[in-house]
Amino acid sequence: MPQSITVTVNGTKQTKDVEPTHLLVELLRETLGLTGTHVGCDTSQCGACTVLVDGRATKSCTILAVQTDGAEVVTVEGLARNGELHPIQRAFAQEHALQCGFCTPGLMITAVDFLARNPSPSDTEIRHAIEGNLCRCTGYHNIVNAIRSAAGMMAATAQPKLAAEVKR
């Protein structure tokens, strides 16, 4: 039996009937049409589907949609604010941290959560933080550079927090 849930996605309250077996990623991609969140595996290894759930980077293939009732979810579509890109987005482009772009949304989301907890990380800490997100194109070199660069940008200008980050 479908179950009604209310979840705030990228700042907008959504009330939907969902199958109890459906994953959060299915709610996002199929019900809400937010296809920026990708599915790259079925064993929770790749991290392409990572979104923020109440501020924490969460693989949306490992959580049921019904578990997010009342939660705040931020996807890649919600990173930019008022037409202005999030520093992590700018940094990924500037540092050539993406090629095919399939893993990118998940990596950026993981980085946003990580930088909220560790605003000036070492490269070793960055590599550890993103080891749950696989990328087959970049060899991670420029992704590490981008996350370091985003940390610098965010330190230089106090960023308006994403709603979910504030909540946490």
Next chain:
Amino acid sequence: MTAATTTTYIGARVPRKEDPRLITGDGLFTDDVTLPGMVYVSLVRSPHAHARIRRIDTAAAKKEPGVVAVLTGKDLEATGVLPVFISVPKQSTSKHMPIATDKVRYAGDAVAAVVAETRDAAKRAADAVTVDYEPLPVVVDATKALEPGAPIVNEELGTNLVFTYPVKGGDIDKAFRDAEVKVALHIVNQRLIPNAMEPRAVAAKFEAGELTLWSTTQIPHFVQLIVSLNLGLSQNKVRVIAPEVGGGFGSKLQVYAEELLVGHLAKTLGRPVKWTEERREGYLATVHGRDLVGDIELAAERDGTILGVRIRTVANMGAYLQAFAPVSATILHAFIIPGPYIIPAFDIEVRGAYTNTTPVDAYRGAGRPEAIYVMERAIDRLADEIGMDPAEVRRKNFIPPDAFPFNTISGITYDSGDYAPALDRALAMSDYKGFEKRRAAAKARGNYRGIGISSYVEICGLAPSKANSALGVGWGGYESARIRVHPTGAVQVFTGTSPHGQSHETSWSQIAADALGISPNDIEVRHGDTFESPGMGVGTFGSRSLPVGGIAVHKAAEKVREKVIQIAAHLLEASPEDVVVQGGKVFVKGVPDKAKNFSDISMAAYLANNLPEGMEPGLEATVYYDPPNFTFPFGTHIAEVEIDGETGAVELVRYSACDDCGRQINPMIVEGQLHGGIAQGIGQALYETAVYDENGQLLSGSMMEYHVPTAEDIPAFQLDHTVTLTKTNPLGVKGVGEAGTIGSTPAVANAVIDALSPLGIKHLDMPLTPEKIWRAIQKADGERKR
């Protein structure tokens, strides 16, 4: 041509045009295509590696809620066999049906397709299909498959031998007779699973007699061609779109069963259809790579001079021959084995074998990493044998810079090269001279430290069409480009290449911008849609896109430029030789204040009331560029590792590479290609392997068992480059998509063996896992104590 092309944007770190949509979630990948009334496909796949299909019962599946159709192989026989585009001499080509009809030949072979209203319903119903199998004896190992009495995978061929491919040159017997030193190695180049981050997917709709098919493909035009031929649709009624494609590495260089199946279903059901591969399904049903086992023997003088190379290799092709499969084991492998070295005598033989495993085809590098790996391992073995510095053995045998163009013993002509500077720069970056101190320091810690070199040449720019034909490649190797300047001056480039991460939108706009004297920002590059591009695009693989497709863009832009100059000369009443095209303006040399805008000229071309006598209106050009030769990038990679003496774990502590891909269009993109390639090569050296049991079950069947390197497994890279232009094409470009993968695997493996060499270890096969190394250390210790 009336004026030389400037290089304002070629060579610049222009930000990528692809990024804005990809960092905001706006990019459209195939699985993102959802249409009203869409139905979903789930495939039933064989759990057996080899079995006769006695009976398939679909009755229960058809009764499942939401099921629209259930098909078996017989329903799809009309769609014909899957294509093989290669035919090497005496090739035995399997008959590969989209869905198996009589028997299954690998675990994962499709036996039925279920179509339903939702993905869940399709999956549930697929589980309800029952198949009665008669299991048959299984052969997994390629060498065993060629032994008498082995189970025959494709019975109609009567043999598992796909081909025997010899390449010979010089007097090999004399080389081994005269040799002061002979070294030999048995080398396994293990099977890999490509793991492009985006799983495969196909979506299709059929409206008004026209099929539109979205696919995760590197070759949309070949998909269009085969779908049209096999489904009986006129080619102009088949539109294939490769939208954003999330990596390929050769695994999407196919015409797959699912493309024919989904196209067929859309056409017959009259509803939009989608199939999306699950990752574990992909481990079985998307092509694998590598899987070569061989013996190499090197004949040499005691001073390190190589006299001859003899190699006998068996290549595992899997259960069926895939679209380009023979190429990786033959042409792109055997011909490039000499690498950067003068090899006086050469005797290579590669045999291909069918086995009850997932089919194997091109995987990043496609034959070249395998070739360079055996050669670079053998060179290190030789250096060890004669007690010479591996760097100096390489230097001693390098083809000298004044020898180009150089005809290799394998029968190809290297365009240009200067190998020693790349080696020297890599040695300097890696502090090669200071290494022994670091080895000693590691030893004091109880660890083993090693340094490994790999010098490579790769073969890119596939390919001159006549060479293709001579080598058995059943299609031309050209690439197409069309440049359309609209009346307002808006410029579109349509390319036959089909990028999936390679940044063609950016690089091609840089190439066109320099020819047209405008900004890359004013140029839109479009790709991957057979209704937009010229009639045929060959696609993106084999590091061919820039040296073939990029040159097509350059030549089309030069044609447009020439017309712009002719129109401007006419309007400005000047000689075409004096017209300058620059900065979005067109003016007479020395009179920039009387300039016309680029858009004034394009408008004039379409107003057509004041054009030079006899000139056609309009401003666009189409070019099919067929390269006169391949291109041969090169470089040297150096890896340094420290192995934990207690656990055998390898830490890659330093990685330096100096690569030469000719002129770089966008160094930022070149570096990105190298980074990714190096990481993939490291993956093969240290982490990745596809493992089958003797029953043909894939034990490394998901990302849980197959280790795709993470950010913690890969070091930061130190890169440098040299620039040796090629004369093969007007931009002097060579290609760089696979160089990193080719260079890195042997460098890392050589570093590990170097680290272990004080223990007397001469070779270990990849992946060089802690367990394998730990066991080797224990064995060596045991032998020493004895």
